[in-house]
Amino acid sequence: MELILSTLINGLSLGGIYAMIALGYTMVYGIAKMLNFAHGDIIMVGGYVIYVFMATQNPLLAILMAVVFCVILGIVIEKVAYKPLRGASPLAVLITAIGVSYLLQSLAQIIFGSASKMVTVFEFGSVKFLGANVQISSLVTLAVTIVVMICLTLFVKCTRVGRAMIAVSEDKGAAQLMGINVNRIITITFAIGSSLAALAGLFYLLKAPTITNTLGAMPGIKAFTAAVIGGIGSIPGAMLGGILLGIVEAISYKITAIAPYTDAIEFSILIIILLVRPTGFLGKKRREKV
Amino acid sequence: MFKKFKINHYINYIIIGIMTAVLAAITLTGGRLDSSFIYMLEKMAISIILAVSLSLVVGFLGELSLGHAGFMCVGAYLGGKTACLLEPLLGNGILTFIISILVGAAVAAVCGIIIGIPALRLRGDYLAIVTLAFGEIVKSLFQNTSEESFGGTLGLDTPRYDKKYLFIFAFILVLVTLAVVQNFIRSKHGRAVTAIRDNEIAARATGINVTKYKLLTFTLSATFAGVAGVLYSFSNYTVQSLTFGYNYSIDILVMVVLGGMGSINGSIIAATLITFLDIKLATVLTGDLAVLQNLIYALILIIIVVYNNAPALKGFREKYNLNIFMRKLLRHKHDPSKIKDDAAKWDVVPTKIEMNEVLSIDLTPPEARDLTGKGGKK
Numbered sequence: 001m002e003l004i005l006s007t008l009i010n011g012l013s014l015g016g017i018y019a020m021i022a023l024g025y026t027m028v029y030g031i032a033k034m035l036n037f038a039h040g041d042i043i044m045v046g047g048y049v050i051y052v053f054m055a056t057q058n059p060l061l062a063i064l065m066a067v068v069f070c071v072i073l074g075i076v077i078e079k080v081a082y083k084p085l086r087g088a089s090p091l092a093v094l095i096t097a098i099g100v101s102y103l104l105q106s107l108a109q110i111i112f113g114s115a116s117k118m119v120t121v122f123e124f125g126s127v128k129f130l131g132a133n134v135q136i137s138s139l140v141t142l143a144v145t146i147v148v149m150i151c152l153t154l155f156v157k158c159t160r161v162g163r164a165m166i167a168v169s170e171d172k173g174a175a176q177l178m179g180i181n182v183n184r185i186i187t188i189t190f191a192i193g194s195s196l197a198a199l200a201g202l203f204y205l206l207k208a209p210t211i212t213n214t215l216g217a218m219p220g221i222k223a224f225t226a227a228v229i230g231g232i233g234s235i236p237g238a239m240l241g242g243i244l245l246g247i248v249e250a251i252s253y254k255i256t257a258i259a260p261y262t263d264a265i266e267f268s269i270l271i272i273i274l275l276v277r278p279t280g281f282l283g284k285k286r287r288e289k290v
Numbered sequence: 291m292f293k294k295f296k297i298n299h300y301i302n303y304i305i306i307g308i309m310t311a312v313l314a315a316i317t318l319t320g321g322r323l324d325s326s327f328i329y330m331l332e333k334m335a336i337s338i339i340l341a342v343s344l345s346l347v348v349g350f351l352g353e354l355s356l357g358h359a360g361f362m363c364v365g366a367y368l369g370g371k372t373a374c375l376l377e378p379l380l381g382n383g384i385l386t387f388i389i390s391i392l393v394g395a396a397v398a399a400v401c402g403i404i405i406g407i408p409a410l411r412l413r414g415d416y417l418a419i420v421t422l423a424f425g426e427i428v429k430s431l432f433q434n435t436s437e438e439s440f441g442g443t444l445g446l447d448t449p450r451y452d453k454k455y456l457f458i459f460a461f462i463l464v465l466v467t468l469a470v471v472q473n474f475i476r477s478k479h480g481r482a483v484t485a486i487r488d489n490e491i492a493a494r495a496t497g498i499n500v501t502k503y504k505l506l507t508f509t510l511s512a513t514f515a516g517v518a519g520v521l522y523s524f525s526n527y528t529v530q531s532l533t534f535g536y537n538y539s540i541d542i543l544v545m546v547v548l549g550g551m552g553s554i555n556g557s558i559i560a561a562t563l564i565t566f567l568d569i570k571l572a573t574v575l576t577g578d579l580a581v582l583q584n585l586i587y588a589l590i591l592i593i594i595v596v597y598n599n600a601p602a603l604k605g606f607r608e609k610y611n612l613n614i615f616m617r618k619l620l621r622h623k624h625d626p627s628k629i630k631d632d633a634a635k636w637d638v639v640p641t642k643i644e645m646n647e648v649l650s651i652d653l654t655p656p657e658a659r660d661l662t663g664k665g666g667k668k
Binding site: 029034035081084085086087088089090091092094095096098099100102103105106107109110114217221224225228260261263264267268270271274275278 | 348352353354356407408411412414415416418419420422423424426427430431433434536540543547579581582584585587588589590591592595596598599600601602603
């Protein structure tokens with residue numbers, strides 16, 4: 001019972017992180033119609049910024065700086081690498097995104113070296129919850145994720161900018177004709193996605209206080225898996241997909257026989273979902289037109 | 291008659307053939323080649339096979355595969371294992387080599403079909419992710435095998451072939467790959483594949499079996515990646531599954547993009563160049579500096595793709611084009627724009643822009659255009 005409960009809470013908090021990253025993917029995909037491969041690496045950048053600013057011994061400042069830095073980075077990447085390619089073939093955009101991801105990874109390695117860095121942001125202990133040992137950091141992660149998710153849903157549904165985002169994702173041309181500044185909306189989307197990635201970086205550091213230049217690569221791909229499972233372009237879908245994936249991963253890690261194959265299992269789920277239901281659980285089907 | 295012999299289709303066979311023959315003659319007559327030089331040649335051959343086969347999918351089918359190293363991994367492990375098993379039976383000879391290559395290619399081809407099936411339903415970003423997932427799955431599966439079967443984390447040791455012969459076989463395989471790929475592209479099938487790239491719906495409407503050709507291209511590409519994998523396992527004496535990660539796939543992609551998408555000759559040149567730089571830079575850049583190389587690759591990818599595709603740079607691209615420059619420089623006879631014979635024109639595989647030009651030709655007869663009274667169409 002305790003084992004099940006602790007696994008479940010682990011899974012939920014891991015799922016929260018995935019959901020956070022998946023949100024960035026799903027929003028950018030919904031609006032710019034591109035897969036931002038560099039999104040995972042922004043998590044890593046966020047982690048390193050926290051590492052640098054933790055020298056001031058002020059965790060809140062470090063987190064704030066990470067968010068600010070990642071937002072600026074996200075906007076710069078969008079302006080320099082993706083914006084010139086708007087209207088070009090999707091293949092070109094995808095390859096550029098991979099290039100940006102590669103660039104961030106190697107830059108981080110040049111600046112910080114390949115050895116992993118240790119940084120402890122907050123000292124959390126663990127509590128007994130219904131007999132199970134639960135990390136407080138997991139609970140914090142889960143709580144923050146839920147708050148962020150609610151805020152984001154309200155933002156998209158109730159503000160002018162959020163509604164403009166929906167309009168752009170539905171039909172870019174029509175949105176432009178209605179007086180929406182599409183470029184600005186895309187920039188805002190990248191900014192939001194990057195700030196979420198910075199938070200995801202923080203949560204990774206809470207989970208395990210080491211950071212390397214490839215910190216974001218695997219979570220990035222897995223979070224994309226989560227976004228696809230939930231249905232790309234859908235905010236609740238990202239949450240659902242992230243949580244599902246997190247729980248699967250936590251369970252798989254607990255079963256010794258299949259633990260080494262955890263990554264393989266998650267990716268197999270991705271392939272199966274894409275084969276059976278390419279739009280995911282909550283995604284909309286789009287018919288291709290000439 | 292001689293003018294119609296299009297040398298640029300065959301130039302790569304000729305160059306690689308002559309080079310192989312000369313080098314083979316040197317080694318077989320007792321001349322000595324530096325072992326590091328031979329190592330570099332092997333690596334070049336492997337890279338050329340990989341780049342040319344990936345170019346089929348990326349350049350000609352227009353889909354992105356991020357799991358090319360995964361196919362290579364399958365080939366390397368299965369081919370290497372076959373060689374290990376056959377060594378006591380058949381010895382360390384040519385027969386073992388050929389059977390291993392065939393087994394590696396066949397298994398990779400089967401994987402290509404398996405991955406090709408989702409490829410029929412998915413495109414673009416989704417397909418890229420599926421191939422990436424495939425690569426990671428393969429890596430993780432081989433990583434967790436037992437020591438007796440595929441070596442697990444320690445890796446699989448393969449029989450040691452005489453390096454003197456290995457690179458010659460490697461280049462023969464390069465020639466085989468080129469022959470198959472180039473003939474494929476210039477055949478009816480190849481044109482169908484390019485048509486699918488340019489406009490899938492239009493291709494379907496003209497009666498092209500999109501399913502068949504996508505699967506065929508994927509399988510062909512995977513097969514040669516498998517061949518390259520087997521060569522790799524012989525060249526390195528050992529196979530480590532961690533080598534064949536996502537980064538390896540990206541390195542191959544860099545070669546294809548640098549060479550120019552849809553250009554086989556370009557892929558060959560880029561593969562040779564990058565492998566050369568890889569090996570030379572590895573001696574200069576050590577430790578954390580080694581990553582500078584990745585930084586350069588990343589920049590190459592971004593700059594080349596943005597330059598080649600940005601809609602804003604279209605005018606600039608048309609003005610300063612390496613092809614035009616080269617044609618002027620060489621006063622090339624085979625300039626498609628100067629050929630009167632229409633049939634000869636079609637021997638140049640149309641690029642996307644050319645296809646668009648063809649499609650945009652106004653076919654309405656002049657007298658019919660003003661019927662609307664509004665000054666022609668639209």
